[in-house]
Amino acid sequence: MLNFAVGPVEEFRETLTIGGERTPYFRTEEFSAVMLESERLILEFSGAETGARAVFLTGSGTAGMEAVVLNVLGDGDRVLVVNGGSFGERFCKICAVHGLPHGEVRPDAGRQVREGDLAPFDGQGYTALLVNKHETSTGVLYDMALLADFCHRNGMLLLVDNISSFLADEFDMAALGADVMIAGSQKALACAPGVSVVAMGPRALERVARNRPKTFYLDLRAALADGERGQTPFTPAVGVLLQIHARLKRIAATGGAASEVERTRALAEDFRARIRGLPLEVASEAPSNAATPLHPTGGRSAYGIFEELKAHHGLWVCPNGGALRDRIFRVGHMGALTMADNVALIEALAEVLRC
C-alpha cells in the first residue's frame, strides 16, 4: 500500500529501521543528549525566539492541544477559537470541558478567514486566540499574518496548532509573534504516531510557571522541569523520540526546515497540476502544502473513491468523516512520497473516475 493519508504518513527507510530496533533503557545520559538536541532543532525549525522551550508529550496531537489549554490558559482568560472544521471544533470542546469562556470565528468549510470574520471580536476583551493553522479536516491554511495582527492589536496570546503544517508550510514563530506551537510525530516529521510536541515562547512559559497545575499527565511545568536535563516525567514513547531525533538531524543536514517545506510544496504543486482534466476540484480557497482536499464534481461519493483506491489500487488517500464524508477526500503530500508516486495516484484516480 502506498500511503497518501494525512497522517500517519509514508515513513522514510531510516525511520523504519529505528522502529525495528530494540527500545533502549532511557534514563541515561545518552538518551538525555538525544532529547536536548531534538528540543534545540524543533525550536530552530519553528523559528522560536531565544528563551523558548519545547517539550515532547507521549500522546496524540490532541494531547498537546489540551495540554496548552490547561497549562497556558486559566482564570481570567477569554478565548477566541477559529472554528472552520473539526479541529477548530475540537479546540472549542476542550475549552468547554474545562469551563473556559470562548467565542468562535466561523469561516465556512474550505474558506479562508477574512478581516470581516474577525471584526465582531475586535476590542471585545479576548485574551488568547486558538487556531489550527492548517484546518486539516477541510484543508484550509489560515492567513496567519491576519490573525497575528489581530492578536497583536488586541494584546492576545497566539496559540497555534501547527500539527499538520509544521515542516510542510512556512512558519516563523518569532516573526509571527506566536506564543505556542504544537506539532506531531506522524505528519511531516513522518515518524510513528504517539508523540506531540509543544514549543513555548517566553510569554507562554511565564503563564505555565504561574498557573496552578490542573492536570497531572499533561502538566507542562513538570515536562519543562525534567526536560532541562533531557528527560520526561513518565516513560515516553522512546522509539518514536529516537525516530524524531534522527529525522530532525537529517533535515538539518539537508537544508533545514525551508528545504523540507520546499520539497513538500513541489510535491503538492505537481499533484495539483496533474489533476487538471479529472472531475475533481480543490475544495479549499487556501490549501496547505501538506494536503489537497478534493471534491468529486461528477457525482461520485468521495468515500467511495477512497474505498476503491484502497481495494483495487493499493493506495490510501484520506477520507473525511461526518457531513463531508461523501463530498471530500484528501490527498496528503507529507512523508516519503515522490513525483512518481503522484503519477501512480493520478493513473489510479483516472481509472476510478473512468476518464
Add this chain to the structure above:
Amino acid sequence: MLNFAVGPVEEFRETLTIGGERTPYFRTEEFSAVMLESERLILEFSGAETGARAVFLTGSGTAGMEAVVLNVLGDGDRVLVVNGGSFGERFCKICAVHGLPHGEVRPDAGRQVREGDLAPFDGQGYTALLVNKHETSTGVLYDMALLADFCHRNGMLLLVDNISSFLADEFDMAALGADVMIAGSQKALACAPGVSVVAMGPRALERVARNRPKTFYLDLRAALADGERGQTPFTPAVGVLLQIHARLKRIAATGGAASEVERTRALAEDFRARIRGLPLEVASEAPSNAATPLHPTGGRSAYGIFEELKAHHGLWVCPNGGALRDRIFRVGHMGALTMADNVALIEALAEVLRC
C-alpha cells in the same frame, strides 16, 4: 545491550519486525478488527467478567492512572490510596491535583500491606481503593486478597494499577472483585512504550457513563464509544497497537495468561536462586515475578552497580531514583529474556561485586 530494566523491556523478534513496518492507515475495517480482538484478549487475560470493556489510550501508564481517577471517581468519593513507594505517591498526587479527598495506607518501603495497616481505615466512609498491585519502585506485590476483602467489607470500588504485573503475576479481575485494571504496553506485553490499557468492569462502566467528562484527551466515555467499532477518538500509536495485538495472539496460542505468568515466574525464581552467595539481598518481603529489587549488602552503591553493568558489561538493570538511589536497584524478568541471560547477568554481577 541486554535489557533487564523493568520497562521498556527486551522485545521479542516478532514485535521488532512489526516496529520496522510502515504504519498503515487506521480508519479501516482491518484495523478495527485488530482492535476488537485485542480488547477481547485483554479481557480474557485479565479474567474480567462478562460485560467488561477495555480501551487503549495513547500515553504512558500514568495517563491510564489519571484517566481512571478522572472518569471513574467524582463528587462524593473518598479515596484510599496504598502508598508504599513512588507509584502509590503518584496516585496521591493525581488525587490532589483534582481535589479528590484521599487517605493513605503507608507500608514501609519493601513491606507487605497487613491487616493492621488497614484497620484504621475500616468503616471510615471510604468509597474506593487505588492500589499499584506491584509497587514497582520498591518491588512489593501487595496482598490483593486482603485488599479485596477490605474493599468488599466497606462497599468500596477496587481500582488496580496492574501495569508492571499484568501477565507477570496471577490476576483474576472477576474473582478478586476488581472494578478497574490498568496495564501498559512496555512491561510483560514487551511492546514499545506509548500505550496504556484500561479494563473496566460493570460498576466502573456505570460510573464512567454517569460522570461528567472532566478531561478531553483522557475521556474514557469517548474511548468506550469509539471502541465499540474498534476505533479510537484520536490518532493512536498504531504500530504499538499492532505489536500488542500480535503479542496477545501469540500468548493465546501458547497457553494464555497462565503460561506467560509461569514463564516469568520461572525466570524470576531461577535468578533469585543464582544470586545466593552474592552480597545482595532481596529488598522486598513479597517480590513480584516481574522484577527483583536488590540491596547491595557490602556497602556498594546500587546506582554505581547499574552504571558499571551498563558501561562495562553491556547490561541494563533498573536503577532507582530519589532516596533509594544508592540503596536499591532492580532486575526485571519480563520480556524476551532466558535463563542463559540470567547466567550472563550473574557472571557480570559477580565480577562487579568482586566475589
